[in-house]
Amino acid sequence: MKFIFLIAFIHLLPQCTGKPLRWDDCHQHTFKEIKREMTGYSDIAKAIINLAVYGNAQNRSYERLARFVDTIGPRLSGSKNLEMAIKYMFSVLQDDGLENVHLEPVKVPHWERGEEFAMMLAPRNHSIVILGLGSSVATPPEGITAEVLVVTSFDELHKRAQDAKGKIVVYNQPFISYKETVKYRLLGAVEAGKVGAVASLIRSIASFSINSPHTGWQHYQSDVPKIPTACISVEDAEMMARMSSRGTKIVVTLKMGAKTYLDTGSFNTVAEIVGSKYPEQVVLVSGHLDSWDVGQGAMDDGGGAFISWEALSLIKDLGLRPKRTLRLVLWTAEEPGGVGAEQYYQLHKGNISNFDIVMESDSGTFMPMGLAFTGSDKARAILKEIMQLLQPINVTNIYENGSETDTEYWVRDGVPGENHSFSFVLTQDPKTKISL
Numbered sequence: 001m002k003f004i005f006l007i008a009f010i011h012l013l014p015q016c017t018g019k020p021l022r023w024d025d026c027h028q029h030t031f032k033e034i035k036r037e038m039t040g041y042s043d044i045a046k047a048i049i050n051l052a053v054y055g056n057a058q059n060r061s062y063e064r065l066a067r068f069v070d071t072i073g074p075r076l077s078g079s080k081n082l083e084m085a086i087k088y089m090f091s092v093l094q095d096d097g098l099e100n101v102h103l104e105p106v107k108v109p110h111w112e113r114g115e116e117f118a119m120m121l122a123p124r125n126h127s128i129v130i131l132g133l134g135s136s137v138a139t140p141p142e143g144i145t146a147e148v149l150v151v152t153s154f155d156e157l158h159k160r161a162q163d164a165k166g167k168i169v170v171y172n173q174p175f176i177s178y179k180e181t182v183k184y185r186l187l188g189a190v191e192a193g194k195v196g197a198v199a200s201l202i203r204s205i206a207s208f209s210i211n212s213p214h215t216g217w218q219h220y221q222s223d224v225p226k227i228p229t230a231c232i233s234v235e236d237a238e239m240m241a242r243m244s245s246r247g248t249k250i251v252v253t254l255k256m257g258a259k260t261y262l263d264t265g266s267f268n269t270v271a272e273i274v275g276s277k278y279p280e281q282v283v284l285v286s287g288h289l290d291s292w293d294v295g296q297g298a299m300d301d302g303g304g305a306f307i308s309w310e311a312l313s314l315i316k317d318l319g320l321r322p323k324r325t326l327r328l329v330l331w332t333a334e335e336p337g338g339v340g341a342e343q344y345y346q347l348h349k350g351n352i353s354n355f356d357i358v359m360e361s362d363s364g365t366f367m368p369m370g371l372a373f374t375g376s377d378k379a380r381a382i383l384k385e386i387m388q389l390l391q392p393i394n395v396t397n398i399y400e401n402g403s404e405t406d407t408e409y410w411v412r413d414g415v416p417g418e419n420h421s422f423s424f425v426l427t428q429d430p431k432t433k434i435s436l
Contacts, residue, residue, distance in 0.1 A: 031381065038385040044320070045389035052314055053393065061310040064092075065303060069296035076293040077333040078110025078264045085289050086267050089305075089330055093271040098312055098328070100274065103267035106343040108333035110264045111135050113293065114257025116230065118201070121145070122251040123243065130201065130230040131294060133185060134217035134336060136258045137226045139199070143255035144168065144228065146198050150237075150244040154184075154191050165196035168252050170232070172241040175207045182216070189229035190221050199254050200229045203237035211235055215292050217336050228256045268340050269330040273312055277323040280351075284327045284358045285311050286406060288334035288341075304361030305330050324356060331406045334362070341406035349413070357416045360404040370397025375416035 051057050068088065075082040086103065093101045111134055118128035149167040151157045152174065157164060169192040173184045182205050192200040204214040213231040220226045243250055269289065275281060287304030291297020312328050332340035348355075357375075373383055380398065387396045402418040403411040411417035 031378075034382055035385050038382075038389065042389055044318075046392065047318055048314055049390075049392055051318060052310070057310070057314060057317065060313070061306045064309070065298060065306040068306070069298045069302050073296055074293040075289060075291045075297055076112070077108045077290050077336050077339070078261065078266070079112075079293070082266065082290050082332065086269055086330075086332065089269050089289065093269070093309070093328075096271075096309075096313055097316060098271040098273065100270070100272040102270050104270060104344065104347065105265060105267055106332060106340045107263040108266040108290075108339050109135070109336045110261040111336075112259050112261075114138065114259055115255070116257070117143075117253075117255040118230070118232070119253050120240075120250065121253055123248050126236075128201075128232055128236050128252065129211055129213055130232055130254075130256075131213040131215040132228070132230045132256050132258050133189070133202070133215060134292075135220065135260060136189070136218065136229045136256065137260075138258045139228045139254055139256045143253050144199050145251065145253040148201075148240060148244070148250040148252050149197070150241050150250075152241075154187075157191055157195060161195040164192065167197050168199045168201060168254065169195075169197040170237060170240050171200065171202045172237040173203060175203075175205070175234075178205060181205050185216050185231065186218055189218055189227050190224050192229075193220075193224045193227045197227060199227050201232045201237075201252075201254075202229065204231045204234055206234065209234040215294060219337075228254065228258070230254075230256065266332040266340065268332055268344050271309075271312065271328045273315055273322065273326040275323050275325040276321045279325050280354050281324040282327050282355050283322070283324050284329060284355060284407075284410075286329040286331060286341075286358070286360045287362060288331040288360075288406060290331075290333050290335055290340075292335060299364060301334065301362045303365030304363075307361055307365065308359075331360075334406055338405040338408070342409060345409035349409075352410070352413060352415065355410060355415045357418065358407040358410040359402075359418045360407045361419060362404045362406070363419055368393070368395045370395055370399060371402070371418050372399040373402040373416065373418050374400070374411050375402070379416055 072085045072088060073081055075085045090101060090103060113132045116130050116132050118130045120126040120128055146166060146168045148170050149164050150170045150172055151160065152172055157169065171184050171188050173181060175181050184202050185205050188200045188202045206214055211233045213233050215231060218229055240250055285308045287308045288301045289305055291300060308328055312326060315326060334341065373380060384398060387398060390396055404419045407417050
């Protein structure tokens with residue numbers, strides 16, 4: 001159900017003849033003509049909605065996704081499971097009858113976390129649940145045992161630089177938003193390394209947890225010593241902050257067996273419905289196949305990948321043929337920083353004028369509310385008219401910032417971007433879960 005608004009949008013967008021939406025004039029159509037044209041697609045939009053929500057395709061993407069994640073499991077960049085996932089998707093996209101199904105080779109990072117262990121030794125014994133961060137180095141085999149320095153910000157760390165030397169820095173930063181707070185995960189090890197810390201433990205980038213640390217990628221700098229780094233639960237970070245505020249000495253031992261291997265071969269997975277009138281022009285929908293290794297990756301980003309596939313399936317099942325080519329790309333190695341997408345961009349940017357809009361679903365799959373869009377005011381006005389076709393499912397809102405990690409290269413160069421909770425953000429209500 002979450003994909004309906006997406007489907008209607010990506011099908012209808014190509015009908016505006018000629019130039020990409022970002023060119024503002026939509027091939028010399030007046031805005032009145034565009035509104036009239038959009039109104040003419042109401043029956044098509046209803047057919048798409050009916051098939052996906054009430055018809056034979058009801059819950060299809062959910063069943064496809066469940067089978068996929070249950071069969072393949074976690075899909076870490078560079079892993080055998082990711083390789084299996086790509087082969088699986090190549091096969092099922094062919095079986096679905098999509099066109100030009102192929103794989104485009106890329107090189108991706110290969111990191112494995114290994115065994116992980118953390119224990120508070122003072123003021124009492126307490127097992128600390130950790131998840132190493134992507135690209136972290138290992139501790140020595142015997143581990144690292146050191147006193148803890150708790151800070152709430154990079155500013156506080158720098159002010160207490162003399163206290164940090166030889167310590168394990170624990171970040172207990174307040175959660176503001178993911179976008180604002182994630183810098184502590186990305187750069188926590190670098191900033192701690194600059195002041196001579198031996199390791200860093202970062203409060204998970206979340207508003208709350210149930211003794212459940214989160215993972216994610218982090219970045220070293222070549223001129224800063226690389227130190228082991230991991231996330232800890234919100235509860236443990238706050239507990240150590242309370243202890244520290246009382247002047248209590250905290251000692252932690254940390255062991256991490258992480259390994260980084262040479263970059264390995266992988267693939268972006270591509271399928272299409274070729275356009276009837278402007279086949280060289282592309283409307284791109286996407287999600288990423290890789291995931292972290294501590295879950296099945298059903299939400300991040302299995303859901304996004306599979307509703308993007310569903311977009312093409314619904315168009316095909318209804319016998320519709322968009323004027324422009326509708327291209328599905330399932331990215332590899334998004335979690336290490338959009339690695340597969342960046343290489344796709346480098347390969348295809350010579351034809352950037354043929355990309356009308358790029359979309360990615362990678363913000364969760366919940367109750368749809370609308371979509372986020374980056375583009376000109378005139379393009380936004382056209383999109384507003386398109387979104388009126390989704391009134392039957394009450395998905396008509398348009399938000400800002402329609403770029404995701406994998407599409408930001410195109411959006412930066414002026415190609416309109418959406419994310420339905422997608423670059424097609426489909427912005428959705430995280431409090432309400434519905435079946436895919």
